[in-house]
Structure formats: structure tokens, C-alpha cells
Amino acid sequence: MSPASGPRVGLFVTCLVDAMRPQIAFATLHLLEEAGCIVEVPQKQTCCGQPAWNSGDNRDAAALARQVIAAFEPYDYLVAPSGSCAGTIAHYPELLGEDPVWGPRASALAAKTHEVLSFLVDVLGHVPTGQRLEASATYHDSCSGLRELGVHDQPRRLLAAVDGLELRPLEGDNVCCGFGGTFCIKYPAISNAIVGEKAAAIEATGADLLLAGDLGCLMNMAGKLNRNGSKVRCFHTVEILAGGGDGPAIGEPQ
Amino acid sequence: MTVADQPSFKARADAALADRTLKTAIERTTGTAERKRAAALSTFPEFEAARSRGKAIKDHVIANLDHYLETFERNAVASGARVHWAATDEEARDIVVRLCIEAGAKRVTRSKSMLGEEIGLPQALADAGIERVETDLAEHIIQLAGEHPSHIIWPAMHRTREQVAELFKADHVPAPDAEDPASMVQSARRVLREKFLSADVGISGANFLIADTGATCTVTNEGNAELTTTPPRVHIVTAGIEKLVPSTAHAFALLRLLVRSATGGELTQYTTFHCGPKRSGDADGPEEMHIVLVDNGRSTMIADEFREMLRCIRCGACMNHCVVYRQIGGHAYGGTYPGPMGAALTPVLDGLARSRDLAFACTMNGRCAEVCPVKIPLPTLLRAWRVRSWNDGLEKGVASAAVGAWAAVARRPGLYRLVSGAGVGILRLIGTTGWIKSLPFVGGWTKYRDLPAPSGGTFMARYKAERGKEAAK
Numbered sequence: 001m002s003p004a005s006g007p008r009v010g011l012f013v014t015c016l017v018d019a020m021r022p023q024i025a026f027a028t029l030h031l032l033e034e035a036g037c038i039v040e041v042p043q044k045q046t047c048c049g050q051p052a053w054n055s056g057d058n059r060d061a062a063a064l065a066r067q068v069i070a071a072f073e074p075y076d077y078l079v080a081p082s083g084s085c086a087g088t089i090a091h092y093p094e095l096l097g098e099d100p101v102w103g104p105r106a107s108a109l110a111a112k113t114h115e116v117l118s119f120l121v122d123v124l125g126h127v128p129t130g131q132r133l134e135a136s137a138t139y140h141d142s143c144s145g146l147r148e149l150g151v152h153d154q155p156r157r158l159l160a161a162v163d164g165l166e167l168r169p170l171e172g173d174n175v176c177c178g179f180g181g182t183f184c185i186k187y188p189a190i191s192n193a194i195v196g197e198k199a200a201a202i203e204a205t206g207a208d209l210l211l212a213g214d215l216g217c218l219m220n221m222a223g224k225l226n227r228n229g230s231k232v233r234c235f236h237t238v239e240i241l242a243g244g245g246d247g248p249a250i251g252e253p254q
Numbered sequence: 255m256t257v258a259d260q261p262s263f264k265a266r267a268d269a270a271l272a273d274r275t276l277k278t279a280i281e282r283t284t285g286t287a288e289r290k291r292a293a294a295l296s297t298f299p300e301f302e303a304a305r306s307r308g309k310a311i312k313d314h315v316i317a318n319l320d321h322y323l324e325t326f327e328r329n330a331v332a333s334g335a336r337v338h339w340a341a342t343d344e345e346a347r348d349i350v351v352r353l354c355i356e357a358g359a360k361r362v363t364r365s366k367s368m369l370g371e372e373i374g375l376p377q378a379l380a381d382a383g384i385e386r387v388e389t390d391l392a393e394h395i396i397q398l399a400g401e402h403p404s405h406i407i408w409p410a411m412h413r414t415r416e417q418v419a420e421l422f423k424a425d426h427v428p429a430p431d432a433e434d435p436a437s438m439v440q441s442a443r444r445v446l447r448e449k450f451l452s453a454d455v456g457i458s459g460a461n462f463l464i465a466d467t468g469a470t471c472t473v474t475n476e477g478n479a480e481l482t483t484t485p486p487r488v489h490i491v492t493a494g495i496e497k498l499v500p501s502t503a504h505a506f507a508l509l510r511l512l513v514r515s516a517t518g519g520e521l522t523q524y525t526t527f528h529c530g531p532k533r534s535g536d537a538d539g540p541e542e543m544h545i546v547l548v549d550n551g552r553s554t555m556i557a558d559e560f561r562e563m564l565r566c567i568r569c570g571a572c573m574n575h576c577v578v579y580r581q582i583g584g585h586a587y588g589g590t591y592p593g594p595m596g597a598a599l600t601p602v603l604d605g606l607a608r609s610r611d612l613a614f615a616c617t618m619n620g621r622c623a624e625v626c627p628v629k630i631p632l633p634t635l636l637r638a639w640r641v642r643s644w645n646d647g648l649e650k651g652v653a654s655a656a657v658g659a660w661a662a663v664a665r666r667p668g669l670y671r672l673v674s675g676a677g678v679g680i681l682r683l684i685g686t687t688g689w690i691k692s693l694p695f696v697g698g699w700t701k702y703r704d705l706p707a708p709s710g711g712t713f714m715a716r717y718k719a720e721r722g723k724e725a726a727k
Contacts, residue, residue, distance in 0.1 A: 013713050013714065015664070015674070017713060018674065018712050018713045018714055019674050019677065019678050019708055019712055020678075020706065020708050020709065021706075021708070021709050022709065022710050022711070022712065022713035022716055022717075023709060023710075025713040025717075026713070026716075026717075041714070041717055043667065043714070044667050045667070046663075046664040046665075046667050046670040047660070047661075047664040047670075049661070049664075051657045051660055051661070052657055052658075052660075052661045053637075054618060054637070054640070055640060055644060055649065055653075055654060055657045056637065056639075056640030056641040056642070056643055056644035056645070056649065057644050057654075057657060057658065057661065058641055058644075058645075060657070060658065060661035060662075060665075061661075063661070063665050064661060064664055064665060067664075067665060067667075143617070143618075143619035143620055143621070144618075144619075144620075147619070147620035147621070147623075147624055148620065174621070175577060175619075175621070176577045176617045176619035176621065178577060178617060179617065180616070180617030180618060180619070181617075181618070182614075182653055182657065183614070183615070183616065183617045183618070184698065184699060185653050185696060185698045185699060186614055186615075186651070186653050186698070187264070187267070187614070187615050188697075188698030188699065188701060188702060189264075189267065189268055189271055189702075190267055190271065190578055190581055190582060190615065191617075191698075191702070192701075192702035192703070193271055193581040194577045194578070194581060194617075195702075195703065219705070219706055220703065222706055223689075223699070223703035223704045223705055223706065224702070224703040226689055226703070226704045226706075227702065227703045227704050248688075248709065250706045250709075251688045251689050251704065251706035251707070252688050253686075253687060253688040254688075254709055254710060
């Protein structure tokens with residue numbers, strides 16, 4: 001596929017990646033371009049509105065939804081390095097469904113919105129090759145991607161193509177890490193108990209790396225592992241696929 | 255305990271988190287339930303089709319509830335039972351207590367029923383001076399401990415075998431061998447047997463109300479429902495109106511889902527249909543059978559966004575697979591029903607102002623909906639409570655205020671770039687080692703875990719710098 005012939009993709013950076021770990025968005029950009037996409041970064045984007053949506057604040061969530069729709073509807077696809085942000089956009093039709101103008105626009109955008117790992121495999125049929133990383137890794141399925149978008153096999157297929165990378169099964173890989181967006185701030189003690197068990201399960205694999213597809217979950221698990229003194233290094237899956245596994249992991253100085 | 259005396263949800267949750275014995279008890283039961291359910295489903299390839307059918311049966315009944323209620327009443331009356339209607343929990347318990355008094359009851363046996371808990375029957379019987387004997391083994395434990403159920407299938411799941419041994423030692427004469435579960439079960443059996451035959455009234459719930467026969471159906475693994483409902487002169491059934499199914503065949507379609515989802519079995523040890531009182535020629539059975547049909551908020555749910563909750567068949571799979579329930583157990587939820595289904599139902603029963611935490615104390619991970627045998631979209635229902643709570647002005651905390659402020663900035667991309675750029679700069683100054691160990695405003699985070707510092711300037715700023723302004727459309 002020549003670069004000029006590929007689909008036009010609007011990269012939805014996500015507010016968390018924008019602020020906390022830009023290399024995830026650069027890795028996503030790289031993988032999409034390598035797969036032949038024409039990638040643009042709409043400047044009118046900020047947040048998908050998930051904090052408002054999850055708080056029951058429909059008015060603010062709808063305002064942010066309209067902003068995302070307006071910014072991304074010109075593209076063939078919206079692609080995000082996050083199952084939970086893409087999952088929120090998939091809920092826009094519920095939020096705006098009764099609006100005669102915005103309802104159909106919300107449905108149209110939801111239909112062309114994808115989480116990056118599943119987009120690469122399911123839509124583009126692209127599995128990057130030529131990466132090499134001598135390490136063992138375990139993988140946590142972030143809940144929104146797993147249950148709302150069906151992201152499960154795709155990351156494993158993509159990671160299997162990285163030479164030298166040994167994937168170790170994680171006990172309870174489909175069990176929530178306890179992040180839950182505002183949940184971890186509103187109910188920190190419960191969240192801590194959940195992520196404590198997750199961290200123990202990760203440690204029990206003996207893997208060098210923890211990989212996942214959502215930065216919120218990764219920050220939660222990485223933060224707990226580091227507090228516990230663990231040596232496990234945490235990356236977003238796209239970073240490994242784009243050759244960033246030799247660079248600093250989450251929380252390591254640049 | 256009155257409402258005013260009850261500690262807050264957070265205080266209850268904190269107490270539960272600090273109780274390591276509780277954690278052991280929860281993990282033993284829910285862990286086993288999860289494994290057994292998975293094993294049962296691995297030999298039930300038609301599960302997805304059965305779920306769709308179960309959902310369709312319940313949706314059909316709820317859409318035609320008036321028809322099925324009338325049909326059930328007509329057929330139940332024809333079978334010789336008497337049907338009573340209760341609009342509220344108070345009406346329901348008054349009816350049951352009045353029936354017990356009319357029967358001259360001094361002692362009643364009761365077979366486990368969450369509806370009975372919902373309408374406050376144990377307390378109402380005590381207030382009326384009627385001795386209540388719980389005949390389900392776990393309910394017997396709960397009664398000895400003076401507690402409420404912490405799980406809808408295993409009411410005493412918060413108690414370890416060791417704790418149960420202590421309770422039996424204090425109550426049973428002679429005390430059973432605490433080291434031997436079989437001896438403890440035998441002991442409970444002996445204690446309860448004496449009481450089964452001397453009860454004046456037996457009270458049960460119903461897993462299903464069969465419209466076309468007027469029968470009620472109970473499922474147990476201990477046979478206690480049969481001994482509760484058969485020897486006493488009077489049998490009283492209390493059931494929520496959503497328990498209706500058109501026919502026995504529909505009840506069996508739902509039973510296949512219920513039992514596998516609840517215990518991982520294919521069928522319970524006992525599945526009993528109670529159709530009217532003793533007829534001439536019957537060897538045994540009650541002289542009177544009363545069926546109390548309880549609304550208690552259910553009919554209002556038909557018309558609102560919580561309608562889908564009326565499909566619930568009370569299997570408990572949602573709580574067995576809930577990360578929050580598995581940390582705090584059932585009592586912390588503070589209502590009759592715990593876990594995800596309880597979080598969706600409790601605001602209907604107790605009011606949102608008293609239970610608003612429940613919908614928010616959820617990570618929205620969706621596993622409850624994934625395992626639900628009748629496909630109730632529990633996260634969607636919990637979010638609907640969040641919306642109501644937000645709109646009712648009940649969300650007054652700092653976190654909620656922060657969400658509003660965040661949204662206000664996020665609606666202005668230019669301002670957002672300034673604020674996010676500044677925020678990232680500050681966090682990078684604080685977290686020069688890569689990790690932030692303590693930070694005001696997110697103290698809930700840093701109390702328990704470290705916060706990774708931003709790894710560089712914002713993506714949007716770096717992208718603009720690297721790719722030039724023409725790329726940044």
C-alpha cells in the first residue's frame with residue numbers, strides 16, 4: 001500500500017496520553033503511517049468527555065462529544081490508543097441519540113471509531129514485523145477495550161510478531177485493575193485493594209514487562225508496582241510495536 | 255440500627271477492607287463459584303442461545319405483566335390458594351404477620367427468601383412475638399449471628415467455617431466437632447429437624463410464579479423448602495411480581511441459566527412446584543396456601559430506565575465476578591441486595607439519597623453484564639443512577655467539582671492547551687525522578703501508589719514543533 005492511497009485517519013491522542021506519555025501517540029502515529037494511513041492530528045481535540053460521562057454529567061459529556069464529532073467527522077476513521085476513550089465515543093449515540101442533528105452524526109462517528117490495536121489487525125490487516133526485543137512480557141486486558149470493543153486477540157497477535165519477546169499469561173488478565181477513572185480517586189481504598197491483587201498477579205508471572213492498551217490502567221498498575229518496589233517495567237503495547245521497548249518505561253526518567 | 259446511626263458507605267467499606275477474615279471468606283466462596291460456573295458453561299455450548307431465550311422470556315412477561323398477573327391469580331385461586339396483593343414492603347409484612355396471627359402461630363419456619371429480607375419480615379415477626387426458625391443452613395448461621403445476608407445465594411458467605419464452628423458451639427447442644435464440617439451440618443440438621451414438625455406456619459419465597467398453573471416454584475440444595483412448606487398447617491409464599499413466567503417450560507428454560515450461573519450445577523438438588531393446598535387424598539401438605547404478591551417499587555421500574563433490572567433471576571453471578579464486591583463483601587453495600595445487581599436495585603428500594611455511593615463505587619469494567627444470564631446491562635443501569643444523582647444535585651464532592659471544571663476547560667481547546675501545558679510543566683518539576691510520591695488533590699491516588707510524572711511536554715506541543723504548523727490542521 002503506497003502512503004498516498006491509504007485511508008485518512010484522524011488521530012485521537014486522548015488527554016491522558018497528551019499530558020502524561022506523548023510517546024504513545026507518536027508510536028501510534030508511526031504504526032498507522034507505516035501501515036499506509038494518512039494521519040492527521042485535529043487541533044480542536046481535547047478530551048472525549050469520559051470523566052463527565054462516567055460522573056453522570058451528561059450536559060458536559062454531550063458538549064465534549066459534539067466537539068469531538070465536529071473535529072473528526074471529516075476523516076475516514078478516528079483511531080485512538082485507548083479502548084476506554086474509543087469506547088466512550090462508541091457511547092456518543094446514546095448521549096446524543098435524541099438530537100435530530102447530532103444523533104446521526106454521533107452514530108456516523110461511532111461507526112468509524114477504532115482502538116489502535118484492533119484497527120491495525122481488523123481493519124488494516126497489518127501486523128508490523130522486524131521488531132526485536134529480548135524480554136518477557138505479560139499482558140493485561142483493559143476492560144473497556146476487551147468488553148466494549150472486543151480487543152483481545154489483536155494485541156496478542158501483534159506482540160507475537162516481535163522477535164525475542166516471550167509472552168507470559170497473566171492470571172486474571174480479564175479482571176479489572178481497579179482504575180475505573182474517577183473511581184480510583186473517589187474510592188481509593190477499594191481501588192487500592194483491587195490493584196494490590198493485580199500487582200501481585202503481575203509479579204507472579206516473573207515477566208520483565210507489563211503491557212496493556214490503556215494508559216489509565218497502566219498508570220494505576222505501574223504506580224502500585226513501583227510503590228511495592230517491583231522491577232516490572234510498564235509500557236503501552238504500541239510503544240513495543242513501534243520499537244520503543246528499549247526506551248524509558250512508565251515512570252522512568254527520560 | 256436506624257439510618258442515622260448507620261456508618262457511611264466509605265466507613266463500611268473501610269471496615270470490610272480491614273477485615274482479613276472476611277476477605278478469606280469472600281475469596282473462598284466467590285472463587286469457587288467463579289470456577290464452578292466456568293466449568294458448567296464449558297459443557298453448555300448453547301449458553302448464549304439460552305441467555306437470549308431467557309432474556310426474551312423475561313422481557314415478554316414484563317411487557318405483559320398485567321396479563322400474566324391476572325392469569326396467575328386466576329389459576330392460583332382455582333388451585334385453592336389465596337392470593338394477596340402488597341403495593342409496599344410495609345403492606346407485605348403486615349399481610350404476612352396478620353396471616354400468622356390468624357393461624358394462631360407461635361412458631362414459623364422460613365425457607366431462605368431475599369424478598370422476605372427486602373420486606374423486613376424477620377423483624378416484623380419478632381415485633382409480633384412470633385418465633386422464627388430459619389431453615390436454610392446459611393440462614394440458620396445468620397440467625398445465630400444476628401446478622402443479615404451478605405450474598406443472595408450464600409447468605410453467610412462472609413463467615414468462615416471456623417467462625418461458624420464458634421457459633422454452633424455456643425448454640426447447639428451437644429456442640430458439634432468444630433474440625434469436621436460434616437459434623438456441623440449434622441448438628442444443624444438435628445437442631446432444625448425438631449422445629450420443622452412443630453411449626454404452625456411455613457414461609458417461603460418463590461424462584462418462579464407459573465402463570466398457567468398458578469403454581470410457585472422453589473429451588474434449594476438442602477430440601478429445607480420442602481420441609482418448611484409441607485408439614486405446617488399454613489404455607490405463605492412471598493414473591494416479587496417480576497417472578498412470573500408464562501408456563502412450567504419457561505421456568506425450566508430459566509432454571510438452566512439460574513443454577514449454572516449461581517452454583518455451577520446443572521440442576522439444584524430440589525426443584526419443587528407448590529400448587530395449592532392439600533387436596534383430599536393427598537398424603538401431606540398445608541391446609542391453607544397464601545401467596546403474597548409484592549410490588550414494592552417494581553411497577554414504577556417498568557416505565558423507567560431500570561426496567562431491564564426486572565429480568566434479574568437472582569443468581570448472584572454478578573457479585574461473584576465483581577472486583578468491588580470481592581473486596582468489601584455484601585454488608586458494606588448497606589441494602590438488602592449487594593453487588594452490582596444490588597447497586598442497581600437498592601436506590602429503588604431505599605431511595606437514591608441514601609444509596610448514591612453504590613452506583614459510583616464501581617469501576618464500570620462490565621464483567622457483571624458479561625456473566626449475567628439474562629443480559630442485564632448493569633453498567634448502563636448504574637450510570638443511569640449516576641446521571642440521576644448528578645441531576646438531583648447529590649454529587650457535591652471535590653471530585654465532582656473537578657469534573658465540571660475539567661469539562662469547562664476541555665470545551666475550549668486553546669485554553670486547554672495552556673492549562674495542560676502548564677500542568678505538565680508543574681508535574682515534571684515535582685516528579686524529577688520520574689515518580690511523584692505525594693500530591694495534593696489526588697491524595698487518594700498517592701496514598702496508595704506512585705504517580706508517574708509526565709514523560710515530556712504535551713504531545714500536541716511536540717507534534718506541532720516536530721511536524722510544523724502545516725501538519726497541525
